[in-house]
Amino acid sequence: MIPNPDKQSVFDKAAGCILEGGNVEAQDANTSTAVEMEGLVAYSTTRGPMQALITKTASxxxxxxxxxxxxxxxxxxxxPAPSDAEKYKIKETLVKDxxxxxxxxxxxxxxxxxxxxxKYASLCLMAVDPSVVGAGPDSGKLLQRCLSKLKTILAPFLTNSWKYTLKYDTVxxxxxxxxxxxxxDVNADFGNTMYNDHHYHYGYWIVTAAIVNKLAPTWSGLVELNRMASFLVRDVANPSWSDPYFTKFRSFDWFRGHSYSHGILSFADGKDQESxxxxxxxxxxxxxxxxVTGDEELASIGRLMVKLNARAIQTYFLLTDANRAQPAKFRPNKVTGILFDNKVNYATWFSPxxxxxxxxxxxxxxxxxxxxxxREFVSEEWDQVLSRIPDxxxxxxxxxxxxxxxxxxxxVNKTLALTKLEKCxxxxxxxxxxxxxMAAARSGI
Structure with a gap:
């Protein structure tokens, strides 16, 4: 079915051109263009109208x-402003944590x-931030206490010695x-064994490894930590065709700009993304x-994925009043909930x-x-939905x-937020x- 019969000739020109895949060059910005747009619009199942693009290049x-x-x-x-750090006792709270x-x-x-x-690694970041701990000699002692505890809890991860060890799957x-x-149980640990949610699970470890590299660059356990973290990077987002041990970009869809949560099991409504x-x-x-490890290619790929993913989240998941990817009747929800390929469900997998x-x-x-x-989205979401939640x-x-x-x-309202966060x-x-x-660092009033 052709959405606009007047554009039959344009479709005829593109007949036989099928996008099967390609390579991604990781650049932070690209100022050139190689496409032209025709007045052709088709509709995706759950991601709104799609604009036709026709290449002007030979390939x-x-x-x-x-x-x-x-x-x-x-x-x-x-x-955070010094006045906020003092008023809300951020240093005292950090020491307690x-x-x-x-x-x-x-x-x-x-x-x-x-x-x-x-969560624990982030405490160590604050332990060296002068806006929190000042510049006195005690700040160094606080960091060492934090790093010592962090290294201890990381030990089983470095040696892969937890009860349920990580395994390499040859299939x-x-x-x-x-x-x-x-x-x-295929659903154990949210289906991790079936490749569910790997980008959720492993992202935390990779951020933790990056923090340790920054704060403890001479630690004797760093080689093993980076080896384990690199395995997890390659599992989810291996960037190389020449790596025979891991699938290339397993979770991330470069066309849609976000990852998928479901792994190898089929699902009636298609693959999905929730968080x-x-x-x-x-x-x-x-x-x-x-x-922090000096791998500029990986850093560039990560920066590109962050930018593309931010666009996708703001287009498909966080719905401002001006959003056009979702139907007008759905936009007042302000978030999609679970975004499937075949439906959008204002829900979670675990709570209504x-x-x-x-x-x-x-x-x-x-x-x-x-x-x-x-700020625009946060304000709309709060005023239209969150402020009315019974809790x-x-x-x-x-x-x-x-x-x-x-x-x-x-x-939007930093003062109110900080007051609540002191107690909740x-x-x-x-x-x-x-x-x-993080609340004190925001620009809200």
């Missing part, structure tokens, strides 16, 4: 330009262990948790990891609650979050999801000091 080539800059840094773009009991189960989930690892050429095999923020964390992680449907798009909080979740209306600070919602809201229960992947730190 088919599509070049796109994005001049938006998203800094790849371990720290937010603005340091560092001196608290850290937990990573040797028989636990890779996903939850991963979240914990990045699909990837790294798997052995838990699914041990329990004979766009954890997808972004993986790309952010490989950009950081490439940066709105705070979870929106909160899963906020896990976790990192320095690139502010470039993905714009927000009733100030139920016992709900840990509110910690994510309020860090997010700091973009924290998400299991978020420390109170990091929540206060």
């Amino acid at each position: 088919p080539m599509w070049r796109f330009t994005d001049t938006t800059e998203i800094p790849i840094s371990f720290y937010p773009s603005h340091a 560092i001196d608290s009991k850290w937990k990573i189960r040797v028989d636990g989930s890779y996903y939850f262990n991963d979240k914990a690892a990045q 699909y050429r990837g790294i798997l948790s052995s838990q699914g095999f041990a329990l004979n 766009s923020s954890e997808d972004m964390n993986f790309h952010y992680g490989i950009a950081l990891f490439g940066q 609650q709105k705070y979870a449907i929106h909160g899963i798009q906020m896990i976790l909080v990192s320095p690139v979050t502010e470039y993905v979740r714009t 927000i209306v009733n100030d139920n600070l016992r709900n840990p999801w509110l910690s994510l919602l309020y860090v997010n809201y700091a973009t 229960k924290m998400d299991d992947g978020l420390s109170r000091s990091w929540a206060l730190y």
Whole structure:
């Protein structure tokens, strides 16, 4: 079926031209163009109207330009103001978090262990930030306490000695948790053994490895840490055709600009993506990891994936009033929830609650979050949906999801957010000091 019969001749010219794949050149920006647009629009199943592009080059080539800059840094773009750091006792809270009991189960989930690892590593980043700890001699001692604990909890990861070890799969050429095999359960650890959610799980480890490289560049365990982290990078986003051991870009779809969560199992509604923020964390992680290990090719690929993924998230997952990818009746939800290839479902896999449907798009909080979740979107989402959620209306600070919602809201109202974050229960992947730190660094009033 041709959407516009008047354009029959244009379709005839392109007959037989089928895009089967190609190579991606990792550049931060590309100012040239090799396409022209015709007045042809077709509709994708769940991603809105698609504009026809016809190449003008002898061999088919599509070049796109994005001049938006998203800094790849371990720290937010603005340091917390000294007055905020003092008023909300960020240093005191950091010391408590560092001196608290850290937990990573040797028989636990890779996903939850991963979240914990990045949470603890982020404490060490704050321990050397003068805006938090000042410049006195005690700051160095605090960092050493933090790094010592971090190295201890990382030890089983370095030696792959947890109860459910990571295994190399020769069939699909990837790294798997052995838990699914041990329990004979394809859904164990969110289906990790079936290649589900690898970019979610492994992104946390890669960011953690990057942080350790930055803060402890002479650590004796760094070689093993980087070896393990590199395996996980190659499992999810191996960039090389010449690597015979791992599939190239297993999870990321360069056409759609985001990864897929489902692995090798079929699903009636097609592949899907739920947590766009954890997808972004993986790309952010490989950009950081490439940066600190001197692998400029990996860093460039990571930066490109961050920019492309930010566009995709803002187009398909976070729905401003001006969004045109989703139908007008769906846009008031403000987020897609689960984006399948064949449907969009305002839901999560685990909870029907709105705070979870929106909160899963906020896990976790990192320095690139502010470039993905714009002030315009955050304001609309809060005013139209989040402010009306019963737990927000009733100030139920016992709900840990509110910690994510309020860090997010700091973009609009930093003072209110910080006041709530002093008292509310924290998400299991978020420390109170990091929540206060990131909220205080936002530009909200």
